[in-house]
Amino acid sequence: MTLPRAALIFLVLYSALFAFAGFFATADPAAIDASLPYLPPEGIRFTSPAGQFHLRPYLVRPQPVPGQFAVYTRRGAAFIPLKFFVTTASADTTVDASPGSLHLCGISGGAPHFLGTDEFGRDVWSRLLYGGRTTLAIGLTASLAASLLALAVGLIAGSAAPWLDTLLMRLVETMISVPWFYLLLAVRALLPLRVSPWVAVAASTALMAAIGWARPARILRGVTIAAHQRAYVTMARATGASPWQIARWHTLPDLAPQAITQFTVLLPQFIASEVALSYLGLGVTEPLVSWGVMLTAAQHLSTFVEYPWLISPIWTMIPFFFSVHVLADRAGSLRPLTLPSLSRHWYKLPR
Amino acid sequence: MISSLATRLAHSLGSLLAVSLLCFALLRAAPGDYFTTLRLEPGLSPQTLRSIQQQADPRSPIVRRYALWCASALHGDFGQSLAYHMPVRALLAERIANTLLLSGAGLCGAWLLGLLLSTLRGRPAALVRLFASLLWSIPDPVLAFLLLWTALRLHALAPLPIGTTSPTASWTQWSNFVRQLALPALAMALGYLPLVLRHLQGGFDAAQHAPAVEAAHMHGLPPRIVLFRYILPEAANPLISLFGLGIGSLLSASLFVEVLFGWPGLGQLLLNAILMRDTNVVVAGVFCSALLLILGNLLADLLLWLHDPRLREAAS
Numbered sequence: 001m002t003l004p005r006a007a008l009i010f011l012v013l014y015s016a017l018f019a020f021a022g023f024f025a026t027a028d029p030a031a032i033d034a035s036l037p038y039l040p041p042e043g044i045r046f047t048s049p050a051g052q053f054h055l056r057p058y059l060v061r062p063q064p065v066p067g068q069f070a071v072y073t074r075r076g077a078a079f080i081p082l083k084f085f086v087t088t089a090s091a092d093t094t095v096d097a098s099p100g101s102l103h104l105c106g107i108s109g110g111a112p113h114f115l116g117t118d119e120f121g122r123d124v125w126s127r128l129l130y131g132g133r134t135t136l137a138i139g140l141t142a143s144l145a146a147s148l149l150a151l152a153v154g155l156i157a158g159s160a161a162p163w164l165d166t167l168l169m170r171l172v173e174t175m176i177s178v179p180w181f182y183l184l185l186a187v188r189a190l191l192p193l194r195v196s197p198w199v200a201v202a203a204s205t206a207l208m209a210a211i212g213w214a215r216p217a218r219i220l221r222g223v224t225i226a227a228h229q230r231a232y233v234t235m236a237r238a239t240g241a242s243p244w245q246i247a248r249w250h251t252l253p254d255l256a257p258q259a260i261t262q263f264t265v266l267l268p269q270f271i272a273s274e275v276a277l278s279y280l281g282l283g284v285t286e287p288l289v290s291w292g293v294m295l296t297a298a299q300h301l302s303t304f305v306e307y308p309w310l311i312s313p314i315w316t317m318i319p320f321f322f323s324v325h326v327l328a329d330r331a332g333s334l335r336p337l338t339l340p341s342l343s344r345h346w347y348k349l350p351r
Numbered sequence: 352m353i354s355s356l357a358t359r360l361a362h363s364l365g366s367l368l369a370v371s372l373l374c375f376a377l378l379r380a381a382p383g384d385y386f387t388t389l390r391l392e393p394g395l396s397p398q399t400l401r402s403i404q405q406q407a408d409p410r411s412p413i414v415r416r417y418a419l420w421c422a423s424a425l426h427g428d429f430g431q432s433l434a435y436h437m438p439v440r441a442l443l444a445e446r447i448a449n450t451l452l453l454s455g456a457g458l459c460g461a462w463l464l465g466l467l468l469s470t471l472r473g474r475p476a477a478l479v480r481l482f483a484s485l486l487w488s489i490p491d492p493v494l495a496f497l498l499l500w501t502a503l504r505l506h507a508l509a510p511l512p513i514g515t516t517s518p519t520a521s522w523t524q525w526s527n528f529v530r531q532l533a534l535p536a537l538a539m540a541l542g543y544l545p546l547v548l549r550h551l552q553g554g555f556d557a558a559q560h561a562p563a564v565e566a567a568h569m570h571g572l573p574p575r576i577v578l579f580r581y582i583l584p585e586a587a588n589p590l591i592s593l594f595g596l597g598i599g600s601l602l603s604a605s606l607f608v609e610v611l612f613g614w615p616g617l618g619q620l621l622l623n624a625i626l627m628r629d630t631n632v633v634v635a636g637v638f639c640s641a642l643l644l645i646l647g648n649l650l651a652d653l654l655l656w657l658h659d660p661r662l663r664e665a666a667s
Contacts, residue, residue, distance in 0.1 A: 174369040175649075179603030182621065184636055189625045272490035276607050279492070279602045280622060298496065305503045314500075322488035332422050 004330040007323035018132040025126035026103050027111035029289050033121030038070035038307050041116040041124075049079050057082045059112045080107045104245060116309040118297060127289050128312055134290040136320075138205050139271035145209035146270075147263040150216035151255065155247060157217070158224025169221070176215035183211050184273065188282050197288040204283045208270050216262035220255060227254040264328035268321050275313070291317065359652055363645045371424070373416050375634055429635035436629045438527060442506045442620065447602065447639065450616035454605045456532060457539025458597050464540065465547035469555055469579065480552065487545035492607045495538045502534055535612040538592045539605055543597070550593050554586030561585045587658055595651020599644040 017024055043060040047053055058079040062072035086106035106112065157168040170333040175183070187207055195203065227233065233250050241249075277283030278292025279299075286293060293315035296305045298311050423429070429439035468479045489497070558564055559582070606615045606618030613619075618637055624632035656663060 013510060163625050170366075170369070173366050174373060177366045177645050178373070178637060179600060179644060180371050180607060182603050182640055185606075185621065185625055186633060189628070189633065268488075268490060272492055275490070276492045279607075280610065281626075295496070301499075301503060308500070311496060311500065314496050317493055320488055321490060322485070325484065325488045 006328055007326040011320070011323045012325070014323070015136065018129055018136055019340040021126075021129035021133045022103075022306075024166070026106055026114065027058055027123035027126045028289050029122065029127045029130040031122060033110075033117065036064070036113070036117050036121040037119050039113050039117040039121070039230075040072060040115050040307075041309050044082070044114075045079070054081075054141075059107060061113075067118070069148055077079060080112075082107060082112065116307070117314055118294075118310055119303075124294075124309055124312060125293055128291075128316060131289040131291045131294050131313065134276050134284060134288060135200065135271055135292065138201060138208075138274050138284075139267055142208040142212065142270045143263055143266035145205075146212040146266055147259055148214060150220055150262060151207065151259050153213065153217040154220025154224055155251065155255065157221045159243060159247060159251065161229060165221075172214045172218050175211065176218070176242050180211060181216075181273065181276070183210065184277070185282065186204045188213060188277070197285050199295060200283060201288065202284050204274060204277055207271055211256045212266055212270065216259075216266065219262065220258060223258045224251055227251045230254075241335075261328060264324055271317070271321075275317075356653070356656075357523070359649060363649055365639075367645055371421065373419070392448060404411075420456045424635075424638070427630055429638075432624075432629055432632050434624070434629040439631050442632065443617070443635055443639065445614065446617045446620045449614065450602055450605055450609070450618065453532065453609070453614055453616055454533055454539055454601045456482020456536035459544060459603070460536060460540035461543035461547050462594075462597075464544055467552050469548060469551035475574055476552075476658050479548065482546045482549040483552075486541060487549070491542040494542050494610075495535075495608045498534060498538045498541070528534070530557050532626070533647065534649065535605075535608050535614050536609045538612070542608075543604075547593065550589055551586075554589055555582060556584035560584045584658070591654045591658060595649075595654065598650060601647075602640040602643045 013223055040062060042062070046055070046059045046285055048058065059082050060074075061078045061080055062074050063070040063076050063078065065073055085103050086103050087101065111126075113123050113125065115128065117123055118127070153168055153172075157165045178186075184207055187210070188203070191203055227250065228246075230250070235245055236246050236250060251314055274283055274290065275292040275295065278285075278290050279295050281296070284290040284293050292312050295311060297307075303310060429443065432439050432442050432622045435442055444591040469476075471479055486494075521571060530662060561581075564577060567577045574579075602617055604623065605614075605616060608614065609616040611621060615641070621633060622634040623629075624636065
């Protein structure tokens with residue numbers, strides 16, 4: 001198996017973890033448990049307190065030290081048997097999990113906290129999954145929209161009348177002569193600072209798409225112009241093909257690999273931007289959760305050091321980015337498989 | 352050559368004008384302004400508020416305001432910061448100096464480290480490649496977080512807040528300052544390193560097989576001479592573009608690092624200005640960073656021109 005293929009498979013499986021966050025999560029991401037703030041990650045043991053082996057794993061829950069805030073001890077830790085494929089009957093469904101929904105694992109009376117809890121006793125593992133879902137959804141939507149916009153603009157600028165080309169390219173040059181994150185912040189300043197969470201999600205997505213398309217559009221315009229100089233385009237034009245037909249059958253297939261590359265370049269950039277925006281308080285806001293929102297807990301350096309499990313989104317981002325980069329490296333050498341059927345275009349990864 | 356450069360310059364000025372128009376239009380369109388925030392302040396009487404407002408905004412039409420702003424910007428005067436009660440120029444000058452120091456150190460570090468690492472051959476080179484692709488897949492904000500976290504675990508963080516930068520500072524103040532600079536500059540350098548390494552390694556690999564380089568090898572020139580006299584010029588073109596881009600993004604690349612490490616630079620100022628709706632500061636900050644970006648590209652063009660005789664030939 002080649003590395004890009006492995007990366008693709010990993011990416012699909014990894015995304016499924018976040019797409020089905022409700023199933024893999026162990027608790028409601030917004031459910032507050034005031035009795036367990038800053039609980040450290042709970043261990044999993046296959047041995048009972050007496051030292052006997054059990055096939056059903058135990059969850060080892062540290063016990064709070066009485067009279068002290070957020071201090072736990074492993075001495076006298078509770079061994080709670082872990083159950084699989086449980087349905088919750090919880091009534092506190094603030095964000096996503098509906099009562100009676102199926103979860104991969106759980107315990108009777110409460111929820112396991114594999115990655116500990118935050119300052120309000122909310123489960124970090126569940127927040128990580130739901131937060132990943134928000135972040136990845138924003139990143140994917142924004143980069144898809146931006147690359148489609150770039151494709152349209154590049155195609156139009158590369159094949160339309162010169163005045164339109166000049167106009168579009170002046171716009172693009174203006175946009176890329178402002179540093180992209182500064183432009184994002186400046187446009188974000190247009191909106192009220194405090195908006196409802198869903199508006200904030202929509203706004204971050206739309207902003208990133210509206211600002212990120214310029215650079216790929218310029219590249220795709222160049223590819224369009226190059227594609228127009230090919231012999232088969234001249235031939236098609238000579239046989240009386242309309243500009244639309246040329247664009248559909250000749251230019252678009254030529255552009256596709258480059259467009260996919262631009263998408264894979266934009267995706268990590270947009271995800272990192274979402275994290276940065278939310279961290280700075282200008283993106284997704286509570287009660288919604290995203291990776292950036294989770295990292296705001298690290299704004300106080302002391303929290304950061306004492307409760308390192310609060311910055312777990314950092315560790316989940318790295319494998320995702322790594323596999324996207326592996327794919328991005330190969331996407332440029334994708335080649336259109338136009339034979340044997342001209343009516344459909346499949347793209348295959350080179351060996 | 353001169354006329355072509357003049358065209359480039361005019362082009363750059365045009366996009367700068369467009370940029371300033373864009374920023375200004377955006378921020379005029381923003382709902383609420385600095386006074387909306389000020390109104391919430393309990394200690395201010397309505398009379399005082401009104402008098403401040405009259406001083407700041409003569410209720411002139413937007414075109415006039417923009418023209419006034421352009422005229423004063425040409426004199427290097429970006430007006431008064433409403434939130435900091437001081438001229439934007441003074442405010443900006445201090446912050447820009449800090450940011451340039453931080454990202455300049457980062458940029459130099461990345462290029463030096465990159466040049467050093469890319470001269471390796473064989474197994475170490477493969478290791479460097481692996482390291483670069485790992486680093487490449489850590490987004491900059493995350494990298495900064497990781498560094499800060501590691502430093503905090505190791506208790507290697509210099510005491511905050513940042514000390515003085517005045518030239519009359521004592522030796523201990525200077526050493527303290529360097530210690531505070533080190534970590535954010537490292538974050539900047541490591542964020543920039545994979546890009547540099549990728550270009551350097553790619554360029555060097557391609558240049559290995561250039562006819563001039565092979566001829567130099569066959570003449571028996573020592574490898575050091577071949578590297579500096581033949582391979583480096585051969586591989587220089589994309590590197591010069593990258594360098595220009597690096598110079599251009601000196602002011603804008605460090606926002607997140609500045610916020611995270613508490614470095615009092617332009618990025619932090621801009622963020623605060625946006626949060627406080629301090630229009631003048633935002634416009635001036637975005638304008639300056641865009642100006643540098645345009646200048647960086649112009650510099651790269653000029654350097655390419657000087658370096659590559661083919662470009663000069665093609666134009667004449």
